[in-house]
Amino acid sequence: MTMQQTPVTDAPKDEGAPRTGPVRDRYFDLLRALALFRVVLYHLTGWAWLPLVFPSMGVMFALAGNLMARSLKRPPVQVIRGRMRRLLPPLWLLGVVGVTGMVLQGWGPDADGHPGWWWLHLTFWIVPLSDPPYAEGLPGLHGFVGENWAADFAGPLWYIRAYLWYVLLSPFLLKALRAMPVVTLLAPIALAVAFEHGYITLPGERIPSALTDFSTFGACWILGMAHQEGILRRLPRYVVPSVAPVIVLAGLWYALHHGFGPGNDLDSMPLAQALWSFGTVLLLLHVSPSWSEWPRRLRRWSGTITLLNSRAVTIYLWHNICILIAATLWDRLWAFEVLEQNVPGLLESVWPVLVVVWVLIVGCVLAFGWVEDLAAKQQPRLWPSKPRESAGGSRSRRAPGG
Template sequence: MSTTPQKAPNQNMTAPPLSPGPALSPAAPPVPPADATEAAPVKRTPVRDRYFDLLRAVALFRVVFYHLMGWAWLPVVFPSMGVMFALAGNLMARSLKRPALHVVRGRMRRLLPPLWLLGAVGVTGMVIQGWGPDAEGHPGWWWFDLLYWIVPLSDPPYAEGLPGIHGLIGEDWAAELAGPLWYIRAYLWYVLLSPFLLKALRALPWPTILSPIALAAALEFGWLHIPFVRIDSAVTDFSTFGACWIVGMAHQEGVLGRLPRYVIPSLVPFVAGYGLWYALTHGFAPGHDLDDIPFAQSLWSFATVLLLLHLSPSWTEWPRLLRRWDRLITLLNSRAVTIYLWHNTCILVAATVWDRLWNFDTLADHEAWLLESPWPVLLLVWLLIGACVVCFGWVEDVAAKRRPRLWPDRDRSAPTRQKAAAHRA
C-alpha cells in the first residue's frame, strides 16, 4: 500500500453522497477491496544459465584430464579454453550494462586474489630453494618482473630446473606451477579491452568478431611480426581465443540471434573443417596438439563455440537427467579459478607419490599394470584438487565479497531466495 501522503480534499468541491453505513474515523486509511489486494512484487535478480554452468564444468574437467593424459585429440573433441573464454566474454558483456570502470575493477578484484595466494606459496618455495636475482643474472629486472605476480599484464617469472622434494613433488615443479598462468594473463587483457571491444561490436559486429582470426592469419603467414617476447605472447593469445571471447559477447548482445537459424549450422562445418585440415597438414602429430598451431586452434575453437552458443537452450533449471550432478557442477563453477591454478601442481604431486609405489617389490612384480595405469593417478589428482579447494578456495569468496565457505557444493541461487521471500509474504 502506498505511503505517499494524500492531498486534502478541495473544500469548494461538492462531496459525493455517501452510502449508508458506519462512519469512518478521519485517521483511518481507506481499505481496498479484497479482490484488488495484490502481493508486493518481488525484486528479481539475474538467474544463472545452467547450460553455461555445464559447459564451464566440462571444460574444466577436460583441462585436468588432458594435462594428465596428454592425449592430443582431447582439445579437438572439446576445445576447453575457447569455451571458457566465450563464457567469460558473455558474462562480461552482461556486466557492462553497468559503468565500465566499475565492472573492470570488479573483475580484477575477483581474478587477482587467487593468483596472489598462488604466488605467495609458489614464490616463497622458489626463494627457499635458491631462486633470486643472482639466479636470473639480471637483479634489477628480477625485482621489476615480480610485479607480474601482482598484476599479470605479462607472464610472471618463475625458477627453472629447481630440484623437487623427494617422494612428494617432482623436479622443475615451478614450471608446472606457472604453466596455467598464461590463462590469467590473457583473461586480464580481455577484461581490460572489453569496454572497447563491446563498442566496436555494436558498431561493426562481424568485422569485430572475425578480427582476431585475421590477426592469427597475419601472424601465421608472416605478414606481421612482433619483436618483443612479452608482447608477442599476449598478441598470440588474443589472436587465438579473441574471437571466442567476442562471440560470447555477441551472443549476449543478440548478434547471433539476428541471423537466420540455418546460417551458423551451415558455416560451422566449413570453418572447423578448414581449421582441422590446416592442423593436420602443419604439424598436428603425436607429441603435438592444437596449441602448437594457433591459427588452426583459432578456427576450430571459434567454430565449436559458435555452434555451442547457437544451440544454447538457456536452462534456468536443470533437466531431469542432470539434476544429480548439480552439487558437483556448482562446486566446479564456484571454484573454477582455484582448480585451474592448482591442478598442474596437483598432477605433479600425484604422479610423484604414485611412482613411489614402485619401491614395493610385491606391487612392482605382481601389480605392474596397476602402477602403470593413469586412472588411479586421476583419482588421486582430484583428491588433491579437493584439498586445494578447501585450503585455498575460500579466497574466491573473499574476492567476490561473499561469506567464505570451505566446500561450496550447494547453489544459493536467486530463485531459492525469491521463493522464500514469496512464502514469507
C-alpha cells in the same frame, strides 16, 4: 589442460538469444564444468585428441566474454574493478605459496644477472599484465614433488594474463562489436593468419605471446559477447549450422597438414586452434538451451557442477601442481616389487593417478578456495556445492567471476 525450483525445460530457444535478467544459465555452468574437467585430464595425459573433443579454453573464454558483456550494462570502470577484484586474490595466494617455495630453494635476483628486472617482473605476480616469472630447473622434494616444479606451478598463468587483458579491452571490443559485428568477430582470426604466415613479426617474447593469445582465443571471447548482445540471434537460422562446420573442418585440415599428433597438437598450432575453437564455440552457442533449472537427467550432478563453477579459479590455478604431486607419488609405487610384478598395468594407468589428482584438488579447494568468496565480498564457504541463499531467502544468481 580442468568441474531454483522452477519448471524444467529442455527445449532450445532461439540461437544466440541474450539472457534477460540475472537468472543463472545452467547450460553455461555445465560447459564450464566440462571445460575444467577436460583441462585437468589433458594436462595429465597429454592426449592430442582431447582438445578436438572439447576445446576447453575457447569455451571458457567465450563464457567469460558473455558474462563481461552482460556486466557492461554498468559503468566500465566499475565492472573492470570488480573483475580484477575477483581474479587477483586467488593469484596472490598462489604467488605467496609458489614464490616463497622458489625463494627457499635459492631463486632470487642474482639468478639471471639482472636484479632490477627481476624485482620489476616480480610485480606481474600482483597484476599479471605479462607472464609472472618463475624459477626454472629447481630440484623437487624427493618422492613428493618432481623436479622443475616451478614450471608446472606457473604453467596455467598465461590464462590469467590473457583473461585480464580481455577484461581491460572489453569496453572497446563491445563498442566495436556493436558497430561492426562481422569485422570485430573475424579480426582475431585475421590476426592469427597474419602471425602464421609471417606478415606480422614482433621482437621479444612478452608482447608476441600476448597477441598470439588474443589471435587464438579473442574470437571466442567476442563470440560470447555477441551471444549476450543477441547478435547471433539476428542471423538466419541456417547460417551457423552451415558455416560453423566449415570453420571447424578448416581448422582440422590445417592441423592434419602441419603434423598434428602427440607433442604437436592444437596448443602448438595457434591458427588451427583459433579456427577449431571458434567453430566449435559457435555451434555450442547456437544450440544453447535455456536452463534456469537443471534438466532431470543432470540433477544428480548439480552439486558437483555448482562446486566446479564456484571454485573454477582455484581449480585452474592449482591443478597443474596437483598433477605433478600425484604423478610423483604414484611413481613411488614402482618401488614395491609385489606391485611391479603383479599389477604393472595398474601402475602404468592414468586413471588411478587422475583419482589422486582430484583428491589433491579437493584439498586445494578446502585450503584455498575460500579466497574466491572473500574476493567476491561473500561469506567464505569450504564446500560451495549449493547455490547461495540471498538475504531474502532466494537463491543467489551471481555467476562465478561475475
